[in-house]
Amino acid sequence: xxxxxxxxxxxxxxxxxxxxxxxxxxxxxxxxxxxxxxxxxxxxxxxxxxxxxxxxxxxxxxxxxxxxxxxxxxxxxxxxx
Numbered sequence: 001x002x003x004x005x006x007x008x009x010x011x012x013x014x015x016x017x018x019x020x021x022x023x024x025x026x027x028x029x030x031x032x033x034x035x036x037x038x039x040x041x042x043x044x045x046x047x048x049x050x051x052x053x054x055x056x057x058x059x060x061x062x063x064x065x066x067x068x069x070x071x072x073x074x075x076x077x078x079x080x081x
Contacts, residue, residue: 002069029059 034057041050057063 027060031059033058 036053036055036057039050039053040048042048
């Protein structure tokens with residue numbers, strides 16, 4: 001039922017002004033990569049949200065972070081700070 005409730009909420013979210021959106025050039029970035037090797041992340045010093053992750057993200061690749069509500073995705077995305 002959460003998904004139905006969420007769809008109802010999203011029906012009333014004001015649409016963003018398409019004129020103010022900025023997008024990087026289609027060919028950006030052409031070079032470079034992000035390498036993660038044996039990455040483990042916790043958001044409070046105890047509870048691990050990512051455990052022993054090894055991955056390479058190449059230039060122009062798109063990735064997604066998925067997980068249930070409250071799984072710690074927000075903290076996993078902040079590991080580089």
